[in-house]
Amino acid sequence: MNECPHVDALPHPEPAPLSETCLECLAVGSHPVQLRLCLVCGHVGCCDSSPYRHATAHFKDSGHAVMRTFEPGESWRWCFVDALLV
Template identity: 70%
Template sequence: MRQCTHVDALPHPEPVPVSGTCPDCLREGTDPVQLRLCLSCGHVGCCDSSPHRHATRHHLETGHPVMRSHEPDEDWRWCFVDHVLV
């Protein structure tokens, strides 16, 4: 089973979300499908089911490895680098 090599380096406590929704979707006039929180910096982006995949774009631009769901009652995490749930 593959494991995440990045989770131990994440800040504690988690960063505060920098917004309540995806600011890139707001700026572009699109609707986010699901929100994701970057666990390195608090950036909020939309998921890969959204038209512009802003959470993934944030990872590709910054290299920040792990995000978690920013949806109510969800706390799962995903490592973009290791491609595993953590």
């Protein structure tokens, strides 16, 4: 995996999840396909395969660059700014 400068700026330890699912999906009656955890603030949003793409919307609204999968058994991270697995 490649490194990006945004990883060094992440809080340690990583933030606790603010929810167990995508609350924005629940609010509009949608079902999230896969969940993503913002590694800056702990926001949980749905992936881009979900109809509303709440994790990407969170990045666009907040500027929080790095998220990780919030799915059991997975551990990869993604930087929206650099478009890299980190």
